[in-house]
Amino acid sequence: NAGVTQTPKFQVLKTGQSMTLQCAQDMNHNSMYWYRQDPGMGLRLIYYSASEGTTDKGEVPNGYNVSRLNKREFSLRLESAAPSQTSVYFCASSSGPYTEAFFGQGTRLTVV
């Protein structure tokens, strides 16, 4: 029962470097989400994918891109990392509208 799996768990980047955060779910869920969590700010939605083939911006999309590779996988790309992107990133999935979300264990990213 893997649920939602995120890789990597930890990453340190230099300013300007790029990287892709990977997320995969094995629950046959239609919707997938990327959030960032910062102290005092709660969970903020970066991008989401309501179904395979669709993606939409969330609250804080600037500096990020996403790809819904297939129904299982949803990746988040930082093209040119900035210190302001230092955060904990969570991927989540849900089966559809008005259903609960299940979260991965997070990726702790530091940009120096």
Next chain:
Amino acid sequence: QKEVEQDPGPLSVPEGAIVSLNCTYSNSAFQYFMWYRQYSRKGPELLMYTYSSGNKEDGRFTAQVDKSSKYISLFIRDSQPSDSATYLCAMIYFNKFYFGSGTKLNVKP
């Protein structure tokens, strides 16, 4: 005004106490409500999922929704040190989730 407001705490209680965690929200269209528990350095895990007004009980946990007041609560009976975590309320509207910022709870042995 934020869609969902939650007191960040921290809330510190002795073991065995009844804990009350609360959120208020502004959008009257919200009908689906959740509580998540997040341990330090872990992802949020779903505790309770409720629809519309009323109470839902699961073991030591009771979720309560008062739509007329736009107010939801999570009660924890006989609190344990293992309940020490951050609790986040959340609401769904179609495909989007709206989270509170979380209340940090510490249950002292």
